[in-house]
Amino acid sequence: MKIAVCISAVPDTTSKINFVENNTVFDREGVQFVINPNDEFGLTRAVWFKEKNQAEITVINVGLSDTEAILRKAIAIGADHAVRINANPTDSAYVAGQLGSYLKQHNFDLIITGKESIDFNGGMVHGMLAEMLNIEVVHACTSLEIENNKAEIAREIDGGTEHLSCDLPLIISGQKGLVEESDLKIPNMRGIMTARKKVIEVIEAEDIDCKTADTAFEKPSKKAEVELIDAENLDELIQKLHKEAKVI
């Protein structure tokens, strides 16, 4: 089984989000970039398939040379090949277009993305790929088993879970549940050495139009001071929620 895992580099979840150049550019100063958490759950599931039935894993990232650290981490935790499409990932349609043109030329049985990246929260790359490559897609997967070329999948729906099955090839977008938090891998010495030696394949980007452009950013406005309510006077809380906030 050949698996492609599409990974993006995002600011670590503890990052302070700030902007520079008159609020038009994300401030990378002091920000650590990591594999998008949703992608990492998918990657870790792929590694599980590798350990269980010799799947071969290619990780792909659309990014400039500064994202190679996350590709090396992916190799260190078990990916066999790493591909970087050399371009600034400007919008989802652009990224999906770049990935799609690579994926079209290589026959993968399973393509994994994250359900969304935690920076732009687009959540559309896998859907676009499905349409481009004309294969099925399942969004927000929380479980994936594959036996004899057939996938058994659970996906999140609002208020529950849906169970599906599908023959490969297939695209899924992953999240926690595909593997548990405790299954996430910390690279060991051997992995780190392998990753250091591995040649990352760099591909030049195609000419693809963006469909959206972020022209400015703003931070949420300061909220009003918190109102402290005495634990002995919960009636006050109920009255405030009822009369002031009008939420009960």
Added chain:
Amino acid sequence: MGILIVLESEKGQLKSNSGELLSYGKALGNFMATDVFALSINCSAQSSVEKYGVSKAIEVHSEHLQSFNAKNYADCVAEVSRKLNCDIIVVSSSTNAKYMSGILAQKLQASYTNNIVDLPIEKSPFTVKRSVYSNKAFAHTELNAAVKILGLTKNSFGQTLEQTETKTESLEVTTSSSSALEIKGQDTLEGQVSIADADVVVSGGRGLKGPENWNMIEDLAEVLGAATACSKPVSDMGWRPHSEHVGQTGKPVASNLYIAIGISGAIQHLAGVSSSKVKVVINTDAEAPFVKAADYAVIGDAFEVVPQLIEKLKAFKIQNG
């Protein structure tokens, strides 16, 4: 020119997010000075659509669209939008809408952004405000393709009632039901509200000490008609199911009221719940980060405060019908 609002239904009933989608679509129609259509699939929507001022309802009835299949639904929406000549499509932020919309965007070569929080900032270039960095910031985003898909964040716009006379038209679509995806079944929370649909969410953290103490969280949720949620470590430790994990790496919460009990308010937790309108914190520690981020805070022991709050809310309910 025209705006197509894509309504969602479940078992023939419109979903509760429809009022807000219709209100947004109607206001967008005024803003753009163009026609607005409300599409419902296998569901009659007239009585809701006319309450929110949208005068054209489009119904598609097809046995091929009985259960949700993202590709087939995208085909249907694409076909309807072409037939009606709509260049703006409004969708919700539900899991299914997000599933469908990436496919739809590619099909129509459209510009799509989700997590939109307001009416467009500008008509030309068409620019919207959307939340990014998991609610830690907003972006002004230009959509420059001819067709635009707007995903609206739940509870960002609200509902505006405006009675009108609505004409309903049925449209035939050529959508097939073919798919390699086979639905085996669903597990749903019978009789419980989901975090995505809930107006009120009651959430518990590590401060509750163990899964055996969740009775009071469930009781509080029951009095309020709320969904239950939890912080990440609580689901990681298996005290509660993963489906209840909220935050940057879990589910987003955009309820009217979010009650955080024994949750410290780590940056990843706050990011995911900050779109909630009103936040109440119950915590022993007045210095917990969540206290500053909340609207109301009760500094006290959850094991004393919550049972009292439940009793008082019950009394309040009786008084206020």
